[in-house]
Structures are given as C-alpha cells and as structure tokens.
Amino acid sequence: MAGGCGLRFAITRAAAREALFLHDPVSGERERIELQPLIEEGLLELLAAESENEKERYLELALSLDDGEAESVAIAETRNLALATDDKKARNLIRREGLKIELWSPCSLLRHWQGKCAVPDPETKCVLANTSNRAKYRPKCGQPDFEWWKKLSSP
Amino acid sequence: MSQNILEKIDPKILGERLKSARRELGLTQEAVADKLGFVRTTVVAIEKGERRVTADELLAFAKCYARNVSELVKQSAFTEALTPQFRAALPNSQLETPFPEDQLMRVCHELESRAEDYLELEQLCNAPLPRDYPNQYPLEDSRVSPEQFAEDVAQEERSRLGLGDAPISDLRAVFEEAVGLRVFFYEMPASVAGIFGYNDRLGGCVGVDIGHPWYRGNWSLAHEFGHFLTTRFYADVDIMQKGRWGKQRAERFADSFAANFLMPRSGVNRRLSEVEMSRRERITIADLVTLADYFGVSVQAMCLRLEDLKRIQGGSWDRLKAGDFKPDKARQALGLLRSDKRHAAWPVRYLLLAKAAYEKGELSENQLVKKLRTDIVSARGIMAELDSLVVSEEGKNFQLFPWIWNHRFRQSKLLRHGRHYHSRRLSADQPPVQRAV
Numbered sequence: 001m002a003g004g005c006g007l008r009f010a011i012t013r014a015a016a017r018e019a020l021f022l023h024d025p026v027s028g029e030r031e032r033i034e035l036q037p038l039i040e041e042g043l044l045e046l047l048a049a050e051s052e053n054e055k056e057r058y059l060e061l062a063l064s065l066d067d068g069e070a071e072s073v074a075i076a077e078t079r080n081l082a083l084a085t086d087d088k089k090a091r092n093l094i095r096r097e098g099l100k101i102e103l104w105s106p107c108s109l110l111r112h113w114q115g116k117c118a119v120p121d122p123e124t125k126c127v128l129a130n131t132s133n134r135a136k137y138r139p140k141c142g143q144p145d146f147e148w149w150k151k152l153s154s155p
Numbered sequence: 156m157s158q159n160i161l162e163k164i165d166p167k168i169l170g171e172r173l174k175s176a177r178r179e180l181g182l183t184q185e186a187v188a189d190k191l192g193f194v195r196t197t198v199v200a201i202e203k204g205e206r207r208v209t210a211d212e213l214l215a216f217a218k219c220y221a222r223n224v225s226e227l228v229k230q231s232a233f234t235e236a237l238t239p240q241f242r243a244a245l246p247n248s249q250l251e252t253p254f255p256e257d258q259l260m261r262v263c264h265e266l267e268s269r270a271e272d273y274l275e276l277e278q279l280c281n282a283p284l285p286r287d288y289p290n291q292y293p294l295e296d297s298r299v300s301p302e303q304f305a306e307d308v309a310q311e312e313r314s315r316l317g318l319g320d321a322p323i324s325d326l327r328a329v330f331e332e333a334v335g336l337r338v339f340f341y342e343m344p345a346s347v348a349g350i351f352g353y354n355d356r357l358g359g360c361v362g363v364d365i366g367h368p369w370y371r372g373n374w375s376l377a378h379e380f381g382h383f384l385t386t387r388f389y390a391d392v393d394i395m396q397k398g399r400w401g402k403q404r405a406e407r408f409a410d411s412f413a414a415n416f417l418m419p420r421s422g423v424n425r426r427l428s429e430v431e432m433s434r435r436e437r438i439t440i441a442d443l444v445t446l447a448d449y450f451g452v453s454v455q456a457m458c459l460r461l462e463d464l465k466r467i468q469g470g471s472w473d474r475l476k477a478g479d480f481k482p483d484k485a486r487q488a489l490g491l492l493r494s495d496k497r498h499a500a501w502p503v504r505y506l507l508l509a510k511a512a513y514e515k516g517e518l519s520e521n522q523l524v525k526k527l528r529t530d531i532v533s534a535r536g537i538m539a540e541l542d543s544l545v546v547s548e549e550g551k552n553f554q555l556f557p558w559i560w561n562h563r564f565r566q567s568k569l570l571r572h573g574r575h576y577h578s579r580r581l582s583a584d585q586p587p588v589q590r591a592v
Contacts, residue, residue, distance in 0.1 A: 014224075018521050021530045030530065055210040060160040062225040066521035070225060088516035136535035 001127075002043040005113040010045040011035065012075055015068035025133035047075050054078050065090055076101045084109050086143065106137060107145040125152050160210075164228050167204030169213075172227050174202040176220040181257075191215050225522075237267045237352040237360070240390035258344045259392060266350055266362035269339045272526050274357060276508040279517040284504075286335030286358055289315060294385040294408055301408040308384060309415035320422035322450045326373050330361070330380060331502050340365035340372065340498045341528075349375035351382045352390040359383045369496040373451045374413050381412030418450050418460045427466055438467060440475070441489060444482065448491040454482035501527070510541050 002009050011019070021030040038044040049058040054074050061070035069090045076083040082102035085091065094101050104112075110131070114124045128149060132138050138153075139146045177187055184202070188195040193212075200206035208216070217224045241263035277283050289312065297304040313319065316333050323329055330336045336359040343349075343364040348371075350362045361383075363375045375393065382391045386405050426449065430442050438461075447457035458472040509526050512518040518526065524534045 018524070018531065021532055023532050023536070030532075049214070052210065055214060056160055059210050059213060059224060059228060062223075062228050063160075063163065063230060066225050066519050066525070067223045068521050069519050087520045088514070089519040089522070092516040134532075136532045136539060 001110075001113045001117075002038065005109075005116045007109075007112070008045065009043065010047050010081070012068065012071040013046060013048045014071040016046060018066070018068040022134040023136065031134075049074055051078070061093075064093060073099070073101065086139065105139065105143065105145065106131075107139040107143065107149055111145050111148055121152060128153050161207055161213075163230070165204070166201075166207050169208065169227060170202045170204035173216055173220070176216075176222050176227075177202075180220060187216075187219060190219055237270075237354060237357070237390060238263065240352055240354075240388075241267075241350070241392065244390040244392050259347070262343050262347055262350060262362065263352070263390075263392070265341060266339060266352060266360055267357075269341070269362075270337050270352075270357045270360040273337050273502075273505055273508075276505065276512055276518075276526065279512040279515075280508050282508060284335050284337070284358065287333060288335065288359070289384065291387050292384050294404060301404045302411040305381065305408050305411035306415045306420070308381075309412050309419065312384065312416065313419060320419040320425070322422065323417065324451070326376055326417070326451065327498060327502075330376060331504065334359070334380075336361055336380070336383065338363070338376065338502060340500050342366060346394055348393040349379050350390070350392045351379040353383065353387045359387070363498065365497060365500055367497075368453075369498060370447070370451055370453050370456075372498045373417060374453065374456060377413035377416045378409045380416070381409035384412070385409075414456065414460050414463070417452050418457065420464060423450070423460065423464060424466070427461070440480070440485065443467075444485045444489055444491065447482075448486065448489075454485070506537065506541060510538055513538065 016035055019033050019035065021032060023029070024031055035044060035046075039046055049055045049071055057074040057078060058071050061073050065073065069085065069087055072083060072085070073090060073094065075081065077099050080100075082104055083090075083094075084104040084106060086105040086107070091103060093099075094103065110124070110127065113119065119127075132153070139149050177184070184198040185195050187193075188198045191198075191212075197206070201208055201212070213227065214224065216222075217227055238260075241260065273284075292304070292308045292311075294301065294304060299307075316329060318329070327338050331338050337357065338361045340363050343362070343366070348364060348367070351360070353359045361376060361379045363372050363379070365372075367375065378393060379391065382389075382405065385408055389405075391405075391409075423446070426446060427438065427442075430446070431438065443458055443461070444454055446461075447454045450457065452460075455472055458467070458475065461467045462469050462471055506527075509518065509523055513520070513523045520531060520534070523538075524531050527534050527537060529537070
C-alpha cells in the first residue's frame with residue numbers, strides 16, 4: 001500500500017515508540033510491530049523534532065497531548081505535512097487552534113489506496129477485516145468514511 | 156514561543172519530577188551529567204528548580220530517563236502525597252527478612268499513580284467519586300481487645316452499609332460504590348498482599364495483588380478496609396511473613412475485622428445450623444469448603460473462624476494441613492469454580508470515565524492507553540467491549556453512573572476475572588471431601 005498509492009509516509013520517533021503491537025485474532029497473542037524493515041525499504045521515513053522551533057512546539061503540545069501526537073502535530077505544522085489521525089483530542093486541538101494542517105484519517109488513507117490503485121472490493125474487504133481484527137480499528141459512526149467502510153465490511 | 160512554554164512549567168515541580176525519575180533508575184547526578192554532556196552542577200541546579208531547562212535539555216532528560224515528555228511537563232502539581240506515608244509504613248524493621256525498599260516503593264507509587272489517574276478522569280468528566288466515609292473508630296481509645304473491638308466495628312459497618320449478616324457477593328463493589336474507596340488490583344511482588352493509603356484529596360486508596368485468588372483478594376480488601384476505619388492517616392503495606400505482626404494492635408484489629416466482616420458470627424452460625432439440620436450429621440470437609448466459598452473466603456480462613464466460634468474443635472486446620480488436605484482440589488471436586496477467578500484490575504467506573512473522556516476528546520488515544528496501562532490495540536478492544544455492553548443494555552449512550560449495569564459488566568469477557576457465583580448444595584456423590592472435620 002505504502003508503495004503504490006502516490007503518498008509518502010512518515011512517522012515521528014515518539015509515535016513509533018507507541019506503535020507496539022497487533023493482536024493475532026486467533027490466538028489472542030500480541031505481535032510486535034516491526035517498523036525497521038519498512039524504514040530500510042524506504043517506505044516509511046522516521047522523523048524527529050529537530051529545529052529549536054519544532055522542539056519548543058513539541059513541548060508546548062505535550063502539555064495537552066501525549067508524546068506521539070504532540071510530536072506529530074508539531075512536525076506536521078512546522079513542515080507543512082498532512083497528518084493522518086482519528087484521535088479526537090488531537091483533531092479538536094488542531095481545529096481549536098486553527099492550525100493549518102491537512103487532516104486524514106486511517107480510514108481515508110485506506111479509501112485513497114483503494115481508489116488510486118483500483119484495488120478490487122474483495123481484497124479491500126480483506127484488508128479492512130485484518131485492520132479491524134488485528135488492530136481493533138474501525139471508524140466511528142458519523143466519521144466521513146464510515147459508510148464506505150461499512151459497505152465494504154458487510155458480508 | 157520558547158519563553159512561553161518553558162515559563163509555563165514550574166521549575167521546582169519539573170526539578171522534582173526529574174529527580175524522582177533519576178532516582179527510580181538508580182542514577183547519580185554525576186552519571187546523568189556525564190551521559191548528557193552537562194556539568195554536574197547543571198543537573199543539581201535543574202533538580203533544585205534554580206535553573207530553567209531549555210527545550211533541548213528537557214528532551215535529552217526525557218530520553219535519558221525513558222520518560223514521556225508529556226509526563227514531565229504536565230501541569231498538575233507533583234504531589235506524591237501518599238509517598239511519605241508509605242515510606243513511614245514500610246515494615247522492614249519488623250521483618251525477619253528485610254524486603255527490598257525499592258520494590259515496595261514501586262508498589263506504593265503505582266497505587267498513588269492509579270489514584271491520581273482516577274481523580275484526573277473524574278475531573279475531566281466532572282464526576283467526583285461519591286464518598287460515604289464513616290468517622291474513624293478510635294482503636295487506641297478502646298478498652299476491649301482488638302479482636303472484640305473488631306467484631307463490634309464489623310457489625311456496625313455491616314449495619315451501616317445495609318449488609319445484614321449475609322455473605323457479601325461483591326465486596327469490591329461495596330467498597331467502591333457504597334463507601335467510595337479507590338480499589339485497584341495489580342501485580343505486586345510475591346508476599347506483598349495489599350496496601351492502603353489515604354489523604355483528603357484522593358480519599359481512601361487500596362491496592363491488592365491481582366495474582367491472588369478471588370477469596371484471598373477479598374481478605375486483603377477487608378483487611379485494608381479495617382485500617383481505613385481505624386488508622387486512616389497511617390498508610391499500610393501488608394507483607395505476608397511469618398510472625399511479622401506479633402501483637403501489634405492495628406494488625407490484630409485489621410485481621411480480626413476481616414474475619415468478622417466477611418464471616419459474621421450470626422450469619423455463619425445460621426448457615427451452619429441449616430447444613431447440620433438438613434442432614435443431621437457432623438460438619439464435613441465438604442461443608443467447610445462450601446461454606447468458605449459461600450462467604451467468599453479461603454478454606455483456611457473459614458476453618459479458623461469456625462474454630463474461633465467453637466463450632467469445630469480447636470486445631471482442626473492444623474490437623475487438615477498435616478493430613479495433606481488440598482483446598483483447591485476439594486473446590487474442584489465440588490465444582491466451586493469461582494475459586495479460580497481473579498479480581499478485575501480496574502474499577503468499572505474508572506473504565507467508563509476513561510471511555511467518556513476519550514470519546515469527548517478530553518483524552519487522546521495514547522493518554523487512554525496509559526490510563527489503562529496497556530497497548531493501543533488492547534485499549535481499543537476494551538473500548539469496543541464497553542460499547543457493546545452499554546449499547547445493548549439501553550440502546551442509547553451510557554451515563555456516568557451506570558451502577559445498574561455493574562453486575563452484567565462484571566460478568567463480561569472484558570473483566571475476565573469476574574465473580575461468577577455458582578451456588579452448589581452438597582450432594583451425596585462427593586466422597587473425596589466427605590470426611591468429618
């Protein structure tokens with residue numbers, strides 16, 4: 001997905017520390033998420049707050065957000081990058097402070113990937129099922145791509 | 156911007172947090188200075204709050220101590236209000252084998268940290284924990300023995316809480332909901348059974364080892380409640396070591412209180428009479444095991460209680476032990492399944508507050524994860540299960556005080572150590588435990 005949808009993906013150091021496990025839906029065991037191979041393949045870039053400005057913004061945002069979200073918002077803001085999150089607190093803060101950050105959600109990324117790569121519905125359905133079972137992620141009712149997800153997930 | 160953010164953080168509070176993080180790792184100021192390329196006096200000045208940190212320095216400290224930046228800069232005051240109490244309560248001077256102080260302090264810190272999180276969730280949801288605390292019972296002023304005093308207090312508390320003399324099917328719910336204590340179950344080092352701390356802001360806080368069986372957890376809860384009733388302002392760390400407490404009045408009281416509160420004299424006598432009358436024979440081991448399960452205590456606790464009440468011969472428990480009696484096997488043979496259960500880690504109300512705060516956008520996903528001491532995927536699973544329970548019950552959004560759902564909730568997969576109660580009458584086909592006590 002990362003290679004074919006016309007987007008470049010990056011994760012901040014703090015967010016990478018927090019992305020720890022997926023769950024095996026059968027055994028219930030936790031399975032460590034390995035980001036390093038993706039980074040080495042050049043599919044994922046690891047970012048850290050570097051400039052004084054970014055570091056201060058990171059600290060300021062860390063007053064109300066957790067590290068992963070704070071560093072991601074700080075870097076997205078200062079480097080003019082789009083941010084994919086469905087974290088309500090982070091999104092509320094971005095809206096409230098009027099930050100000029102283009103917002104995506106994990107669900108909108110998947111939808112973009114399906115459209116851009118013309119992925120057939122059965123394959124997309126399989127990806128959504130995996131996302132739902134292994135990452136326990138599904139969009140909330142009322143979110144922009146909820147209907148798309150629901151339609152594709154229905155039996 | 157630099158001035159703003161770093162000036163928002165009180166240097167004294169930040170210094171305390173950095174000092175505490177360094178100490179937890181057992182590092183000296185010199186070692187930290189070397190590692191970060193500072194001079195030692197810089198670390199000293201920052202920890203004392205005499206010098207403000209720069210953004211670079213703060214990020215370097217966070218990395219060095221493996222701490223989240225958000226933890227270090229959060230605006231709530233660094234209180235550690237219970238810590239000095241706990242330090243004073245560490246019972247090493249009374250132990251035959253001293254217990255590593257850092258291990259004990261970790262248990263204490265964890266209780267304080269969970270209680271602080273609980274309070275923060277209440278503040279985010281504007282839902283303070285209702286308290287119904289009785290006045291302290293003055294143990295030191297009493298002219299009777301701690302055991303007699305414990306029986307009187309247990310009766311009075313049972314009556315105050317409307318429990319009569321029946322078994323308490325969900326002791327934790329009574330303490331959380333009717334009294335307003337903060338009760339947490341989490342991993343503790345072997346031989347630490349439970350701890351208790353109190354201050355006006357957090358209220359009464361109890362921590363119990365999550366590894367203990369359900370009935371052992373009940374005993375610890377009742378024991379710590381005994382401390383809350385009499386010596387509220389002195390923290391307690393309950394370590395199981397032979398002969399530890401000797402004749403300390405407070406400990407004799409707490410243990411006796413637990414026995415009387417969980418197994419009230421009249422309730423036990425009545426139940427025993429019913430059993431005896433129905434069969435017209437002496438109490439058997441099966442009766443003992445079933446009675447223990449009925450009152451939610453260990454077989455040992457029930458046996459000693461019956462000895463104390465003179466319903467069985469003194470020394471019965473010692474004889475059973477000498478005869479290689481295995482309570483777990485006996486429970487299994489009788490199908491008393493709840494003995495395998497464990498208490499749930501979190502109060503139901505805590506989970507619901509966390510869910511409410513998360514859904515309102517007051518708590519980010521990672522903050523939720525930290526509140527639940529888990530990983531993102533497990534936290535999502537917990538939220539989803541809360542969703543399914545709440546929605547299926549009422550068909551609408553939940554409220555913050557869904558006590559009515561508690562029973563159903565406690566039986567859910569989410570709280571997989573729930574307390575299912577399988578009431579089993581004795582049957583004739585249970586030979587392994589059918590001997591007379």
